[in-house]
Amino acid sequence: MARRPARPSRPARSSRSAVTADSPCPCGMDATYGACCGRFHTGPATAPTAELLMRSRYSAFAVLDAAYLLRSWDPATRPPTVDLDPATRWTGLEVLDTTEGSPFHTTGTVTFRAHFTQRGEPGVLEEHSRFARHDGAWVYVGHA
Template sequence: MSRRSSRSRRTDEPAFSAASPCPCGLPAPYGECCGRYHSGAAAAPTAELLMRSRYSAFVLLDTQYLLRTWHPATRPGHLELDPAMHWAGLEILQTIDGSPFHSSGLVTFRARYRHHGKRGALHERSTFERQDGAWVYVDGTFLD
């Protein structure tokens, strides 16, 4: 294969396994981190961990998890993710409340991405609530 063809060849994102590094940026492997939330084996105990698991779901194009963890009052009827969007990193900037002892929380984050070769960042303050004992995403405000 020539150098030019290997550079221009498009490949899909690598498959994730339980042993893969978790996309959310925490040091645990995916199966011990966000993977257990995605599979339904556990529920995220804090708003920040739900935020991280939702970011990982965007990376993995897991629309079912995103819809399942979205507040019913603000959840869209359908969610279609753009496979050309490649999420490249998550930075949690601030967390207000959102512990197992709170009923609501705010998480401010910056998520880096690449879309059709252009780099960018999504800066958002997200609102979370506990509903029936589980954290759900309510809405977000774009910043910057």
């Protein structure tokens, strides 16, 4: 498996009520939300890599888009619902490592660190996520 070193992301700051198509994307990429993750959330486009799917799912948490989280989850592991806590504010994403997950692969992993505040208290979620192709599109399978 080819490993790619961590790619720095610019710090992402998001406020759900303030995220518009012209806002910086919550995932931390140097693009607007509409040109980055928003196009996956609202349109027929699908993420071409596992990393971009993971970034778009992080942004979906930031903008409280439960429908996208469910759509981008493998049907074999998808829960019936996703409960998002509006008191959680996602404040930054670091992609630490990826394996496979390119347009030419059928599986991939992404290790990341997601920063948040919940009721004023800072927190960090670190996860090694697994992704696979389902009907030609990348989907989240679960974490290791």
